[in-house]
Amino acid sequence: MAENAQKLSTYVWEGKDRKGNKTKGEISGSNLALAKAQLRKQGIMPEKVKKKSKPLFGGSKKVSPFDIAMLTRQLATMMKAGVPLVQSFDIVADGLENKGLQELVVSLRNDVASGTSFAGALRRHPRYFDDLYCNLVDSGEKAGALEQMLSRIATYLEKTEILKKKVKKAMTYPIAVVVVAIIVTAILLVKVVPQFESLFNGFGADLPAFTQFIINISEWLQSWWFIVLLAIFGFIWAFKEAKKRSRKFSDIVDKYVLKIPIIGEIIDKSAVAKFGRVLSTTFASGVPLVDALESVAGSTGNAVYRDAVTRIRDDVSSGTQLQASMRATDVFPIMAVQLTAIGEESGNLDSMLEKVADHYESVVDDMVDNLTSLMEPIIMSVLGVLVGGLIIGMYLPIFQMGKVVG
Numbered sequence: 001m002a003e004n005a006q007k008l009s010t011y012v013w014e015g016k017d018r019k020g021n022k023t024k025g026e027i028s029g030s031n032l033a034l035a036k037a038q039l040r041k042q043g044i045m046p047e048k049v050k051k052k053s054k055p056l057f058g059g060s061k062k063v064s065p066f067d068i069a070m071l072t073r074q075l076a077t078m079m080k081a082g083v084p085l086v087q088s089f090d091i092v093a094d095g096l097e098n099k100g101l102q103e104l105v106v107s108l109r110n111d112v113a114s115g116t117s118f119a120g121a122l123r124r125h126p127r128y129f130d131d132l133y134c135n136l137v138d139s140g141e142k143a144g145a146l147e148q149m150l151s152r153i154a155t156y157l158e159k160t161e162i163l164k165k166k167v168k169k170a171m172t173y174p175i176a177v178v179v180v181a182i183i184v185t186a187i188l189l190v191k192v193v194p195q196f197e198s199l200f201n202g203f204g205a206d207l208p209a210f211t212q213f214i215i216n217i218s219e220w221l222q223s224w225w226f227i228v229l230l231a232i233f234g235f236i237w238a239f240k241e242a243k244k245r246s247r248k249f250s251d252i253v254d255k256y257v258l259k260i261p262i263i264g265e266i267i268d269k270s271a272v273a274k275f276g277r278v279l280s281t282t283f284a285s286g287v288p289l290v291d292a293l294e295s296v297a298g299s300t301g302n303a304v305y306r307d308a309v310t311r312i313r314d315d316v317s318s319g320t321q322l323q324a325s326m327r328a329t330d331v332f333p334i335m336a337v338q339l340t341a342i343g344e345e346s347g348n349l350d351s352m353l354e355k356v357a358d359h360y361e362s363v364v365d366d367m368v369d370n371l372t373s374l375m376e377p378i379i380m381s382v383l384g385v386l387v388g389g390l391i392i393g394m395y396l397p398i399f400q401m402g403k404v405v406g
Helices: 032-041 065-080 085-094 099-113 118-123 131-143 146-200 209-245 247-257 263-284 289-297 303-317 322-329 334-346 349-405
Strands: 009-016 022-029 045-051
Touching (some): 118 131, 131 146, 146 209, 146 263, 247 263, 263 303, 263 334, 322 334, 334 349
16 A cells, blocks of 8 residues: 555546536546545546546646645644644645645655554655654654644744745855856957957057957957857866765865855855754754754755764763853854853753844845845946946057047
8 A cells, every 4th residue: 555655646537426516627546446436435426537648748846845844834734723634635735736746745645544654654755855854753743742843844944945045045146247247248259349350450550459458369269169168067067066976075165165255154154043943943842962963964054064063963972061062163153152051051942042043044134135235236347347348448449540540
């Protein structure tokens, strides 16, 4: 049953309801017989049931982390309202437009209905539910507080994804500026400068050094643009592959990224926010501190903080206070250390760690907004210098001719 639950198909059906009215729709099931049985349970007398043909182009939409956060929030809301878990899956699945997410929900529903624990059903889909998610659900099931645990997980996922989106925005904006500047400059050099060059050839005089420099770059780019394009894409591909395959290279990149002005500070503060959010969620869920730190180490998103949290875990396991270990790493901001110390002394560590997460998420939000405001004049300045420089270089010979004629 569990194996079949993972191989779901969508069936298109036509039939009559209890009142004899003709009706039709779609239903998911492991096989045709089970699909018909589910229809009969719903009071439908199926007359025609067949497997839905897959579209020639496209298919199920991708299931994003935001979809998982939304699903978790919906399940938590349903269970708080007293709706059983299996029925919650049915209600949620009926309201989904994303077929990929709908298939995932139906698969979970069938696994749970067949007797598998919720955590066990989740572990069959590691692509969407990581170890932290599964372990927290497992703790909630064993403690008999699954709805509270799902609510906590939903809050954690929502906050984490919003934070990731902000950091991505901060990283994307400067890159977009550079790309736009390169494209505009390349178009001017390849398309506009040659027009001026043909005009200058009839002057019969030496061109200014700056103008000749621009023309030389234009001629070189016209001859080698394809090689330049390949080199750029080759460098990007090699960088991604090296970062993916070499942990040492990835760690070096993470270390130097933190030193980039503004961008580095945003990534730094987001790592602190993730540390506070994950640790507060796991610790409040009853996970021992050492085990919670194990989960946190891989969730900060930066090698510097990963190594720092690993050292903290080793120190805490040998009896050192959390705040003392955080201070010793010389990585965490003073405010984060002080709030953690207050939490340890007052016995409210989870709530103080949540305050740490809230504070630094707010800091990241403000910094991204400031970066956006700062980048607008920078874009205008960069494009102005590039385009203006090229225009001045092209008009210098004309200005000189005007002086000679005058």
